[in-house]
Amino acid sequence: MLLYLFKRLIYTIPIVLGVAVVCFVLVHIAPGSPLDSVLPPDASQDLKAQLMAIYGFDRSYPEQFLRWSGRALQGDLGTSVATSRPVTAEVTRAVGNTLMLAALATVIGFVLGAFLGFIAGTFRDTWIDKAASLVSVIGVSVPHYWLGMVLVIIFSATLGWLPPTGAGPGGSGDWTWEWAHVRHMILPAITMSVIPMGIIARTVRALVAEIMGQEFIAGLKAKGLTRIGIFGHVVKNVAPTALAVMGVQLGYLLGGSILIETVFAWPGTGLLLNSAIFQRDLPLLQGTILVLALFFVALNLAVDVLQTALDPRVERR
């Protein structure tokens, strides 16, 4: 097991390096000077050159990359061009908010999705299966940003039950787990939960249907085991894969929250990314993408390792 863990870690190193390269290249294919957005159009050449030197944009690309990744290893992602604040602080704060939202959404999605998948797989090819499958297809097909708008239209604009945007009094700075804040989370979390719900429902349905068709289930039935007893056996077989899918989905939601956060003005990484893009704040853009991608890599690693530890059938290579 330790050896497996070690191998898996070693394998992650080139991926992380590749991710850093992609982040760097991605941001530097942007046309125009990186300071265009902050400098007035009539700024003197001297000032421009001076600022370029301060931010290190005057060096060659390989040199910039080495300096950036070297500092990133020490937790310093540079300085935002737009706000002059350290990128690391901005990203950390935003990641916390997004993580909170994405975790809640994943839990909602997992519970609903597992339930739908189980009943669909158990009552295969009945109307229950068809109805549950329809819900899961809707889950993966709905443009979530639109669903967010529709929920705002229903619950904020029409019924006035929940706030349409923001993170409550004092913004994200004074977040507490009180109703005044939590109510801001409900709509974005439900919107976000729809995607993992659909995917987990589909996965669980296929797994349950496959396991129910296996011989040992027939054997258990012949032995006289009750439905609930058989259910226990099915759960044990489905759980590792379902949990793995859930972990990966959490990663997808972390990275894919930008559209939902834009709709709800939720102060997370998505909103940060949005402002970085439109203010052409390259250090911030680069840092945010890097952190999100590394989160995703780490999550995948954790899922892999956990799955191997939990499920003795998974081969340890």
Added chain:
Amino acid sequence: MAVVTHDRFVAEPVERSPSYWQTVLIRFRRDPVAMLAAAIVLALLLMAIFAPWIVPQDPYKGLSLRRLKPVGTDGFILGTDELGRDMLSRLIMGARLSLFMGVTPVFIALFLGGAIGVVAGYVGGWVNTILMRTIDVFFAFPSVLLAIALSGALGAGIANGLISLTIVFIPPIARVAESVTTGIRARDFVEAARASGAGALSIIRYHILGNVLGPIFVYAMSLIAVSMILASGLSFLGLGVKPPEPEWGLMLNTLRTAIYTQPLLCALPGLMIFITSIAFNMLTDGLRSAMDLKG
């Protein structure tokens, strides 16, 4: 004049067992949901193609006097948008860019990613290692993040949107193509073809592609729904398609300010994206079960 009857010369058709694709078609036709989905997709495509001739009003011409008319207004069945342009006409015209932006990247990626995957799978060895490890790096980015980061860096515009979406879809397609090809390559008939002296190119062309294209194509089809949502999502954010072009995601964005005054109107463009993506998803599901593919 004697009437020559050909009847006796007509050979009795031999009972042939239907070919693979005929079976697929028969199974597909028996699936009412898949047929409905196919009909919707066809209708959307026809709407996109003939849009300029079927729009009731000029989709670009607005009038400030008739801004944000509700659904059901005389002459503007689905109301008017924030600049007084006819909503129905813009929704119909919007099908062009929305479908184009959603479908094109998947097909380019099918071609490029398919090529990468088949080559990696067929050649194997260090070529495979280099290609697939590079692909792995792209898997470290959630697709939404990669699409938005790329088009955010490149800037708004149709071409940049297409490029970023294509890059997003190449890695998954390449990975599927690689694993299917590796599976086929190990089969005996490929070994037999190689033993009988067939060159690499003709083996790929006749033995590999014939068996690999089906699964890759269905996989790519399943990505169209995602691509539609992402493409419109880019325009929704202000990347991708620029105003005044009608595109569903962009329309959703510009109408956001009116959700308190005209809620129903604002929801319409998103409904179009939803219908399109669910139709593509159900079509793919039907195709997949008709082709008896797993996954």
